[in-house]
Amino acid sequence: MGNFSTRPGPKNIAELEKLCNFSREEIQVLYDNFLKMSGGRSTVSRRDFIKGYNKTFSSGDARKFAENVFRTFDTDGNESLDFREFLVGLSCKSAEDLPSKIEWSFKVYDRNGDGYISRQEMKSVIHSIIRMNGIECNIQDTVNKLTQDLYQTVDLNNDKSVSFEEFKSSVEQNSTLLDLLQARPPH
Ligand SMILES: [Ca+2]
Numbered sequence: 001m002g003n004f005s006t007r008p009g010p011k012n013i014a015e016l017e018k019l020c021n022f023s024r025e026e027i028q029v030l031y032d033n034f035l036k037m038s039g040g041r042s043t044v045s046r047r048d049f050i051k052g053y054n055k056t057f058s059s060g061d062a063r064k065f066a067e068n069v070f071r072t073f074d075t076d077g078n079e080s081l082d083f084r085e086f087l088v089g090l091s092c093k094s095a096e097d098l099p100s101k102i103e104w105s106f107k108v109y110d111r112n113g114d115g116y117i118s119r120q121e122m123k124s125v126i127h128s129i130i131r132m133n134g135i136e137c138n139i140q141d142t143v144n145k146l147t148q149d150l151y152q153t154v155d156l157n158n159d160k161s162v163s164f165e166e167f168k169s170s171v172e173q174n175s176t177l178l179d180l181l182q183a184r185p186p187h
């Protein structure tokens with residue numbers, strides 16, 4: 001597709017529409033946001049992404065969480081996002097159906113991408129979520145406690161490693177688990 005230096009034309013938009021759940025109009029808006037983040041360049045660097053993402057959170061520090069998000073967006077691992085990666089990433093992140101939510105959350109937690117969530121990976125992501133939400137409390141204790149509880153719940157066979165299958169069936173059995181994993185109060 002090449003890099004855009006100007007607004008994507010109708011042909012590009014039609015192609016992009018097929019890759020995500022966004023409408024034509026939403027893609028245009030997202031492209032403007034993308035340009036704001038990149039400073040008008042055709043790719044967004046890790047640093048620009050983290051800075052831009054953090055700006056949207058007034059209450060807490062979202063930088064650590066943004067690193068995890070960046071990793072799930074940067075599918076070719078070249079440390080920068082083109083508009084297609086940005087769009088597909090946002091589309092996966094904002095998907096509302098349970099299978100997509102499970103898949104995306106698993107990727108966030110599996111920081112080294114080896115297909116398993118270690119306790120350390122879970123702890124690190126929970127820490128980043130709590131910081132992002134700006135929760136004022138004894139953060140280390142909260143992180144330890146949440147990690148302990150959640151890890152025990154999702155590590156079904158208790159082998160100190162959480163596979164995608166374990167993660168998926170835990171969440172399917174208990175729908176409030178996904179809220180807890182995203183540090184949202186269960187509704
Ligand atoms: Ca990339």
Ligand SMILES: [Ca+2]
Nearest residue numbers: 110112114116
């Ligand atoms: Ca892992």
